[in-house]
Amino acid sequence: MRGFRSRRPGPRFPPAPLPDDPVDLSRRAVRTALDLGFVAAGVVAGTAAEGWAGFRTFLDGGLHGEMQYLERDSEARRSLDSILPYARAALCVARAVPPGGTGNVARYARGEDYHYAVRRDLKAVVASLRKAAPAGAHFRVCVDTAPVLEREWAVRAGLGFVGKNGMLIVPGLGSHVVLGEVLTDLALAPTATAVDGSWEKCGGCRxxxxxxxxxxxxxxxxxxxxxxxxxxxxxxxxxxxxxxxxxxxxxxxxxxxxxxxxxxxxxxxxxxxxxxxxxxxxxxxxxxxxxxxxxxxxxxxxxxxxxxxxxxxxxxxxxxxxxx
Ligand code: B12
Incomplete structure (x- = not known):
């Protein structure tokens, strides 16, 4: 993440009108994302990052090294509406990285830059949502490009859980996925019911x-x-x-x-x-x-x-x- 410019102070436009059928809109978002090849997708409602205190502890311990951008944008990570005014929900997606054996380049960086690929496909999801959403809705696509605690939102959207290695693990596929989000001021319905973000699923494995x-x-x-x-x-x-x-x-x-x-x-x-x-x-x-x-x-x-x-x-x- 780099180059983020905070949109504070203050919202610049009125929030989106309430959709007639938030459940249907969320389903449409998820279905479109899966049709485009994302391996997992879900909608989370809310704006406050519950894991922000943990993120702050990470910074206060100096574990971020020289990644000054994490410190600089730390406050913005508290809430999605620092990135999109009046944000109410986020569609979170996971994209599998290309398969293949080991090498001296990490898997996620092989082939097309995922930032472009995920952004392109999330824009297609937004285009589909616009057709069904009330006029005046706003969207913002993020792919490691904004101060969003992406793993937390992915867990809360029901995409998977975070393992002991810190990675978001998608059940049935694993952790070799990259993440992206569409933030919106539309009141979309959450698609996940009970979200269990614990690492208990790693059991005794170390x-x-x-x-x-x-x-x-x-x-x-x-x-x-x-x-x-x-x-x-x-x-x-x-x-x-x-x-x-x-x-x-x-x-x-x-x-x-x-x-x-x-x-x-x-x-x-x-x-x-x-x-x-x-x-x-x-x-x-x-x-x-x-x-x-x-x-x-x-x-x-x-x-x-x-x-x-x-x-x-x-x-x-x-x-x-x-x-x-
Ligand atoms: C900074 C950063 C790094 C740093 C620090 C890594 C780290 N573990 O923090 C470095 C450069 C080391 C790094 C390395 C890698 N990164 Co990186 N990185 C990021 C970045 C930009 C921020 C992460 C961050 O804020 N870290 C600080 C810690 C404290 O936050 P966190 O990891 O999100 O942890 C929080 C959550 O786990 C949360 N949480 C977990 N479960 C639950 C459940 C609930 C209910 C709640 C409320 C919260 C919660 O609690 C933690 C504290 O708040 C994100 C993109 C983004 N904007 O989020 C990509 C990101 C995490 N990186 C990614 C990748 C692919 C990698 C590498 C695999 C690359 C590689 N092969 O070399 C490695 C993996 C290293 C590892 N084991 O984590 C992917 C991870 C995808 C996934 N499956 O999880 C991300 C999401 C980018 C993306 N858009 O896909 N990365």
Whole structure:
């Protein structure tokens, strides 16, 4: 998430009129989302983030490292109406990331940048809703692009639960999903009844905690980003400390270890040996990729987030490790 500009102070337009049939509208939203290929979809009513205190504890403990945007937009995460005035509900969706084996690029970043793909499909959902909604309704599509506690809203919309690795896990599919939302000032009916957000569904399993190469998962659901290899390879700017560099073990972008060991991801979709071509990048080539070549290759990929210098830094560390 970056570049968010708060829409406060004050709403700029009147709220949407009440829909005649909120249940039907919600069903339409969910059905359209599923028809478009999202693997899970649900509507949550409300605006206040119940997990905000937990988010604040994460920041106060400094676990966010140098991700200053989380601190800057912290207050906005309290409530959806800081993002869309008069927000009353959100359609939450999950999209499965491409299947395939392991590699030095995290699965979610392979292929088309999910930010574009999810946004495009959520806009199609909005177009469908507009046909059935009363005139004057407002919508805002978010895909990791606004200060929304996406995992909490997904749980409350009934998409799944958050496991000990901190990931939203969709029953029957697993955690290799990315999330998006449509916020609206329409009073949509919630589609989930009893929402159980507990991690009890992980039972006694500690696979993610025990296998994280840097012990970044301090406790169930508590990820210390400063040690997380996803943070170090994607979000951290500037050089690694020698300790950090030794943790990378050849990763170039992101890390999936805490998901790969999760029994909820044990299906063939994720364990098959064949890898997508974009699963691994050549460290030697990446170590000398200039800015223009980076932009050309990753301009429409989530890998762009690492910045050219960040990717070169990661690649240099991988090259140094193998002594090539
Ligand atoms: C900052 C960030 C990171 C940081 C910090 C990660 C972290 N665990 O906090 C870093 C860079 C390390 C990171 C890594 C990754 N990220 Co990231 N990240 C984010 C971002 C932008 C904010 C997350 C955040 O606020 N963290 C702070 C903690 C405290 O908040 P939280 O994780 O949401 O935890 C809250 C909920 O779990 C809530 N909760 C849980 N259950 C319930 C139930 C109820 C009823 C309630 C009320 C609340 C509640 O309680 C917690 C505290 O409030 C989100 C997008 C977004 N806007 O939300 C993507 C996001 C979480 N990331 C995503 C992905 C894909 C990843 C990686 C897998 C990428 C990779 N392969 O390298 C890793 C996974 C690491 C991990 N195990 O979490 C996806 C996760 C999808 C999923 N299935 O969960 C998201 C949602 C982006 C997206 N739109 O798809 N990420």
């Amino acid at each position: 696979a993610c905690l025990d296998s994280c190469p840097t012990s970044a998962i301090r406790a169930p659901r508590v990820v210390d980003a400063r040690r997380c290899l996803s943070y170090l390879t994607i979000e951290k700017r500037g050089p690694f400390t020698p300790g950090e560099e030794s943790w990378l073990e050849g990763r170039l972008f992101g890390c999936d270890d805490c998901q790969d060991v999760c029994p909820y991801n044990a299906g063939p979709r994720w364990s098959e040996a064949t890898s997508a071509p974009e699963a691994s990048l050549d460290p030697v080539g990446m170590a000398s990729l200039d800015d223009a070549a980076f932009e050309e290759r990753f301009g429409h990929s989530a890998v762009r987030r690492s910045t050219p210098e960040g990717l070169r830094r990661n690649a240099r560390a991988a090259v140094a490790r193998t002594g090539v």
